[in-house]
Amino acid sequence: MSTRRGDKGRRTRPQRHKNTFAFKNDLHDKHTPLIKLINTLHVSEVCERCKEVIEWKIKYRKYKPLTQPKSCTKCNERKVKRAYHVLCRDCALDSKCCAKCLKPAGEVTIVPPEPTDEEKQKLKVEMDQLIKSQPERKRRTFLRYMNKGKKKQNVDSDDEDGERREKKAPETTPRTREELMEKFEQLKLTGTNGEDVDNLSDDEDYENFSDELSN
Known part of the structure; x- marks a missing residue:
């Protein structure tokens, strides 16, 4: 039976199989330095939507940190230290835009950076x-x-x-x-x-x- 929206025979019951407990990204290696570092990351210099995306990756162990700094798309210097960012901290603050999707601060809310x-x-x-x-x-x-x-x-x-x-x-x-x-x-x-x-x-x-x- 089709469950597509608008069908007369649309299913109304909840899903049959559910998880009994939430996923934990540090269930088997709580003391690993990499996991500790990832779980304590403060996601900043990005818009709220990009922050949610990065936090989802951290929560479900999909986050892959950089092994070395990569080049900034604006100043072309190897100063980008956060994964999934395309702008370095200085360029993101100067241009007042999201360091991931490059949307300006007028269109989205930018998460303030963590102070040095x-x-x-x-x-x-x-x-x-x-x-x-x-x-x-x-x-x-x-x-x-x-x-x-x-x-x-x-x-x-x-x-x-x-x-x-x-x-x-x-x-x-x-x-x-x-x-x-x-x-x-x-x-x-x-x-x-x-x-x-x-x-x-x-x-x-x-x-x-x-x-x-x-x-």
Whole structure:
């Protein structure tokens, strides 16, 4: 019997055979350095659609990392270090387009790049200078906000095939400079007589960063 859309005898029952558990790309080699590296990749400098494609490849073990940098299609230098990208990081940021499909930022939403170690250090120094003038409680609140990062949305529900997704620990991404500055302005406008912004009484997370306040 045909199941083509529009046929009178279209099947309405769900599929007969379903997976009992979700696919895990590190089921048999969790401690392999390559698998660890692939699973911790931060997909950026691409549009949302291309990000979904690359993340699907990572999830189902179809991702093939580059063994050596390849040439950028714009500057022709061997600076492309991410698989499936055709532009290097610098050219993608300068041209404001997707590093994979080359669609401009006006048509698609580009995922912001992960900051480099130098950028992280520079941002940390800048934020340290800002919070020195704030009271102790606001310093702690700001440091918790900065170091916890931003949680990603993880779905734990039935997918289209009725397969139950596995619960995972929430992943986090670093806060951007704009988000940190917005939080800092909120703290500046917050009074000190009992007003609370982000659970100021909880100092447990602050203990790991007490050395940053020693100055």
